[in-house]
Amino acid sequence: MFVFDDTEKISVTEGDSVSLNSGLPEIKDNDKIEWRFLNTLIAEINKRLDRFTVYEDVLDGRFRDRLKLDxxxxxLTVTHTTTEHEGDYKLQMIKSFSLTVYARLPVPVIISNSSNCSSSSSCSLVCSVVNVSHVTLSWYAGLGVLSSISVCDLSISLSLPLEVEYQDKNTYSCVLNNPISNQTTHLDINTLCHTCADSVHCCGPTEAVIRLVLSALVGVATVIILVYDIRSRRAERDQAHIHTSGA
Structure with missing residues (x-):
């Protein structure tokens, strides 16, 4: 009597062969299989190392020339069985795992390389990340990839440029991804790209205040000049009137 994995009972006549089915359609690349008889290793498959071994000399050689491994x-097949081969046969399947741990991804940063006020028809942008590895940095227009750059082992900084027309209505985004996750930053053209056609878009808050102050000073100076001119003319008329009355 053979006891296979404590569940399946198999009977065979002495001298016959018996096959102990693993129940596996195929061994995977990283699998390791062990066959044990009375807790002694008698056969082993290590697919990752491409090693297939039967241990015929264990237990005083009772399995010599009797083991066949698929x-x-x-x-496992045991040929020419005798009463010495009666007992518990156990199949142990050992899986090997290769673990890769990816660093948490930073959020990509988009900055403008153009001046605060540009007269050109396009805006120059750069998307960048720092201290990353095993990642790809990409520019997308909608769902389509415009450009990308990848890094494998080293922890470095990545930058990816982009030229965008000011009147472009596409939706742009910068995506950083590795095999298991991603981080996305969407481009706001109105915030990062300005033309000089409109002074509101051209000037920053400080420059706008300076312009307002200068405009106010010019206005005040203009008023003062006008008042002075009016008073001067009035004084001249009064003086002329006095001379006329005296004569």
Whole structure:
């Protein structure tokens, strides 16, 4: 009597062969299979190392020239059985795992390379990240990739430029991704790109205040000049009137 994995009972006549089915359609690349008899290792498959081994000399050599191992499924066949081969056969399947831990992704930063006020028809932008590895940095227009750059092992900084027309109505975004996650920053053209056609868009808050102050000073000076001119003319008329009355 053979006891397979404590669940399946198999009977065979002495001298016959018996196959112990692993139940696997195929051994995977990283699988490791062990067959044990009375807790002694008698056969082993390590697919990752491409190693297929039967241990015929264990237990005083009772399995010598009697073990056949299926390299595809891991099933084990015992030939020319005797009462010495009666007992518990256990199949142990050991999976190996390769773990990769990815760093948490930073959020990409988009900055403008153009001046605060540009007279050109396009805006120069740069998307950048720092201290990253095993990532890809990409510019998207809608769902389409415009450009990308990747880094593998080193922890470095990445930058990716983009030229955008001021009147462009597309939706742009900068995406940083690795095999398991991503971070996205959407481009706001109105915030980062300005033309000189409109002074409101051209000037920053400080410059706008200076312009307002200068405008106010010019206005006040103009008023003062007008008042002075009016008074001067009035004084001249009064003086002329006095001379006329005296004569």
């Amino acid at each position: 390299n595809q499924t891991g099933s």
